[in-house]
Amino acid sequence: MWPDNETERDFLNFSGVSDTVAEIVVQARGRPISIGVSGAWGIGKSSMIKLIQASLAKRPRQEGEREFVFVEFNAWLYQGYDDARAALMDVIATKLEAEAKAREKGLDKAKALLKRVNWLRAAKLVAGSAVAMSFGLPPTGLIGEIWGLGQRALTSGVDGKLLDEAKGKAGEVAEAAGGLLKPKEETSPPKEIQALRDTFEETLDELGVTLVVLIDDLDRCLPETTISTLEAIRLFLFLKNTAFVIAADNDMIKHAVRRHFEGVPDDLLVTNYFDKLIQVPIRVPPLGTQEVRAYMMLLFVENSELDVEPQEKIRAGVCAQLRQTWQGKRVDRAFVQSLHAPLPAELIGKFDTADRLAPLMTTASGIAGNPRLIKRFLNALAIRMTISNAQGVGVDEAVLAKLLLFERLGNPKAYAELIAKVSASDNGKPTFLADWEECAVAGRDLEAPAPWDEPFVKEWLTLPPALADTDLRGALYVSREHAPLITPEDRLSSEAAELLAALLQHPDMAATLKPRLLRVPRAETTVMMDRLLDKARQEQEWGVPPILEACLVLAEADPPQGARLAAFLGERPAAQIRPNIVPKIGDQPWSQSVFDVWDRGQVSRPVKAAIKRQRENGNVAV
Numbered sequence: 001m002w003p004d005n006e007t008e009r010d011f012l013n014f015s016g017v018s019d020t021v022a023e024i025v026v027q028a029r030g031r032p033i034s035i036g037v038s039g040a041w042g043i044g045k046s047s048m049i050k051l052i053q054a055s056l057a058k059r060p061r062q063e064g065e066r067e068f069v070f071v072e073f074n075a076w077l078y079q080g081y082d083d084a085r086a087a088l089m090d091v092i093a094t095k096l097e098a099e100a101k102a103r104e105k106g107l108d109k110a111k112a113l114l115k116r117v118n119w120l121r122a123a124k125l126v127a128g129s130a131v132a133m134s135f136g137l138p139p140t141g142l143i144g145e146i147w148g149l150g151q152r153a154l155t156s157g158v159d160g161k162l163l164d165e166a167k168g169k170a171g172e173v174a175e176a177a178g179g180l181l182k183p184k185e186e187t188s189p190p191k192e193i194q195a196l197r198d199t200f201e202e203t204l205d206e207l208g209v210t211l212v213v214l215i216d217d218l219d220r221c222l223p224e225t226t227i228s229t230l231e232a233i234r235l236f237l238f239l240k241n242t243a244f245v246i247a248a249d250n251d252m253i254k255h256a257v258r259r260h261f262e263g264v265p266d267d268l269l270v271t272n273y274f275d276k277l278i279q280v281p282i283r284v285p286p287l288g289t290q291e292v293r294a295y296m297m298l299l300f301v302e303n304s305e306l307d308v309e310p311q312e313k314i315r316a317g318v319c320a321q322l323r324q325t326w327q328g329k330r331v332d333r334a335f336v337q338s339l340h341a342p343l344p345a346e347l348i349g350k351f352d353t354a355d356r357l358a359p360l361m362t363t364a365s366g367i368a369g370n371p372r373l374i375k376r377f378l379n380a381l382a383i384r385m386t387i388s389n390a391q392g393v394g395v396d397e398a399v400l401a402k403l404l405l406f407e408r409l410g411n412p413k414a415y416a417e418l419i420a421k422v423s424a425s426d427n428g429k430p431t432f433l434a435d436w437e438e439c440a441v442a443g444r445d446l447e448a449p450a451p452w453d454e455p456f457v458k459e460w461l462t463l464p465p466a467l468a469d470t471d472l473r474g475a476l477y478v479s480r481e482h483a484p485l486i487t488p489e490d491r492l493s494s495e496a497a498e499l500l501a502a503l504l505q506h507p508d509m510a511a512t513l514k515p516r517l518l519r520v521p522r523a524e525t526t527v528m529m530d531r532l533l534d535k536a537r538q539e540q541e542w543g544v545p546p547i548l549e550a551c552l553v554l555a556e557a558d559p560p561q562g563a564r565l566a567a568f569l570g571e572r573p574a575a576q577i578r579p580n581i582v583p584k585i586g587d588q589p590w591s592q593s594v595f596d597v598w599d600r601g602q603v604s605r606p607v608k609a610a611i612k613r614q615r616e617n618g619n620v621a622v
Contacts, residue, residue, distance in 0.1 A: 002299055002375050008050045009315065011298045012291060012371060013322040014284070018051035021282055025056060025243045030066065030210065032238040034277060037247040039284030041219070042372025045247040048284055049214050052245055056212060066210045066241065071095045075229040076217040084225045085232035086121050089196075092213065092236065093117045096203050106206030113203050116196040197239060204241040212243045219252035226256035230277060237277065246278065287369035293358035294318050294331040295371060299378060300350035301336075310340045353401055360459055366409040380404060384478045393474040398465050400475050406460055407479065413451040419476060428473035437466050496524040500531055507550035517557035525558040533568050542569070543578035552588070559589070566590040570597040577603045582610035 010018075021035055037052075039045050056068050071092055078087040093114040100110035204211055215233070218226055230253075233244060257273050287295065301314050317339040321331050333351040337343055360367075367373045381401055388395040407415055421430050439446050440461035448457065492500065499517060503510055517525070532554060536547045555562035569585070570593070577598060585591045595611045 002303065002379060007047050008054045010047075010051060010319055011295050011315065012044055012047070012287065013294075013319050014044060014048050014051055015055070015319060016323065017282065017285065018048055018055050021052045021245070021280075022055035022059065024280060025068075025210075025212065025245075026059065026065070028243065030241045032240060032242050033279060034233075034237060034244040034246070035280045035282060036250070036274075036278035037245060037282050037284060038250045040249055040370070042370045043284045043286070044371050045249075045284055046216050047371075049216050049245060049247050053212070053214060066208055068212050069095070069099055069207075069209045071211065071213045073213060073215050073229075074217050075215065075225055076220040078225075084221070084228040085235075086117075088215075088229060088232040089117045089120065089235065090114075092200075092211070096207070096211070099207055099209065100203070103207060106203055109199060109203040109206050113196065113199045116192060116199055119192055120196070193235065197235065200236060201239050201241070204239075210241045210243060212245065215244065215246045215248075218246060219249040221256075223256035223259040226253060227260045230257075233277060250274070250281075287362065287371070288325075289358050289362045290325045290331050291322060292362045292369050292374065293354050294322055296354035296358060296361070296374060296378065297331070297333075297336055297351055299375065300347060300354065304347045304350075305344060306340075306347070314339045349397070353397060356398065356463055357401060357405065360405060360409070360456075360463060363459070364405075364409045364456060377404070377408060380408075387478045388474070391478070393478055395474045395478060396465070399467065399470060399472070400478070402460070402463055402465070402467065403472065403475050403479060405463070410456055410460065411451040411454055414454075414457070417451070422472045422476060428471040429469055430472060431468055433461070433466075434468035437461050437468055441466075492524050492527060496520050496528060500528045503528070503532060503550040503554070504535055507546040507548075510550040510553035514553050514557055517554060520557070522558055522560070525554060525561055529554055529558075529561045529564055533564070536568065540576060541578060542572050542576045543580045544584050548581070548584070552585070555588070555590075562588060562590045566594050569594050574598070574602040574604075577607050579604075579606040579610040582607065582614050586614045 021037070024035065025033060037045050037048050039048075053070055053072075057070070061067065073088055073091055075084045075088070078084050093110070093116075097107070097110040097114050100107040213233075213236070215229065218229060221229070233246070236242060237244060253274055254271070261273075298315055298318060301311055304311075306314075314336060318331055318336065321329055321335060325331070333348065333355055336351060337348065361374055361377070362369045367377065381397070381404055384400055384404065385395070385397055387393075388400070406418070418430060421432055422428050425431070436446055436448055436452070436457075440458050446453075446458050446461070495516070499513055499520065502513060520528070529551070532547065532551050536545075536551060539545045539547060542548075551565050551568075555565050566588075569581075582595070585594065595614070599608060599611055
């Protein structure tokens with residue numbers, strides 16, 4: 001499994017771009033610079049930001065060059081908790097104060113900067129109420145609460161309770177704004193903003209550093225947060241000894257600006273707003289087949305039993321080779337094997353998987369060489385292989401990968417038809433694919449009916465191994481979280497199959513299906529509960545997962561299924577049981593037996609306490 005995090009290790013040959021950006025920052029020599037790193041979601045912008053920082057940090061400092069101080073800011077983390085504009089100013093001022101303390105110089109300037117940031121925070125607290133009152137509306141925040149107490153005094157008189165509340169609110173206001181507002185100085189927001197910019201430059205001068213602000217995940221934010229962050233950047237932008245590197249999807253940013261200037265029809269204004277903030281636009285390069293294949297191979301190397309040193313040797317060799325692919329050099333299994341010997345046989349097999357999948361991973365519209373989506377695909381494949389091994393199904397990884405690719409990228413109706421054909425076959429073989437596979441491999445035109453008449457299908461059919469003569473029941477069994485595998489012995493009617501698919505895909509909507517479930521014969525509800533419990537076994541925590549709702553509704557529609565659900569819940573590991581499941585199932589006629597099992601077992605104290613409360617309240621069905 002691979003975590004979905006940015007990395008400072010270059011798996012995508014981004015070092016050339018990141019080194020170039022770092023050189024642009026260095027060559028600015030104290031002049032302000034703003035660089036935009038753009039690209040679609042998951043393409044590697046966050047990793048590019050990390051690589052730029054690493055490139056600047058490890059670069060030998062020449063005589064007379066300033067040291068770089070880095071501030072990392074993720075606006076998405078503050079969304080909903082703090083004003084992004086104030087948060088960015090605070091993060092920068094706090095970082096510079098910490099640097100001043102560590103270097104034992106410039107501390108007075110750094111403290112003055114932080115104080116001015118705090119002044120602007122406090123001014124914002126008061127300004128909101130002033131604006132509200134100017135429109136004849138009640139003020140907001142703490143000032144609004146004080147205003148409300150005053151209104152009560154005028155309308156109802158003063159009593160002891162009111163006095164106590166007033167004292168408390170006065171204390172809160174003093175605490176919120178204490179030391180920030182200085183009545184002895186006559187000032188205003190424009191003066192403070194200019195003073196803040198001046199103090200900021202003076203602080204950097206005294207410290208003798210260049211501040212590099214790395215802003216990430218801006219395109220994940222709501223438009224209001226995006227604009228707020230951009231406005232904060234504007235406060236510090238184009239000041240000496242600063243460099244801003246902003247990672248974001250241009251289209252998402254322009255959408256936020258368009259929302260901000262709602263009603264203004266001129267798209268040129270939207271473009272100009274962003275272009276004025278970004279001096280140097282850099283686009284994360286898209287991945288071709290060579291890069292996708294190399295990326296998958298390096299992911300497999302990272303998860304292998306190789307030590308760190310040979311892993312790094314292979315990574316460096318692959319990136320060096322990628323820089324020469326324009327000359328016809330290839331990154332494939334043979335090349336990677338030449339970088340280190342011997343390689344584990346299992347890892348070489350994984351390289352074959354990368355070789356097979358890379359072309360489709362690059363061209364298929366559902367993935368299009370996106371590193372994050374590639375990683376998620378490989379994680380899904382790893383999970384299914386683990387399930388296969390744990391349950392002794394014995395699925396070939398190449399077969400499973402090919403099916404998973406079709407499930408993720410192919411036409412859903414075609415995938416459903418494939419499952420139906422395998423389910424109806426006595427040997428589990430999709431023999432109907434034979435002629436199509438032969439045509440695709442031979443390069444002949446494929447005359448397939450809808451929904452198989454898509455370009456992806458022809459590419460997929462050429463991918464080894466051929467499936468027409470392969471028993472796919474095991475592979476579909478470990479893939480059944482998306483579609484149930486119904487064998488010839490337990491086929492369902494069209495109505496029951498449709499209901500089962502709905503329960504598996506949208507278990508939280510199960511209650512709306514109950515009238516239809518009441519009409520399903522018991523022979524079919526038994527099969528349906530089998531499939532729901534198969535899905536439920538994948539849950540690792542039993543509070544109130546959505547699949548529980550589907551199981552409960554089916555058990556209510558066919559009461560004998562309740563006993564099966566009770567037995568299933570009683571078998572769950574004690575560590576998985578959470579207290580909130582107790583009231584959820586408390587009114588079921590079979591809940592008493594489940595509670596007895598849990599009470600006698602090793603479930604946590606909160607669970608036992610919840611059972612006790614449920615029984616004391618008389619809500620447990622008997």
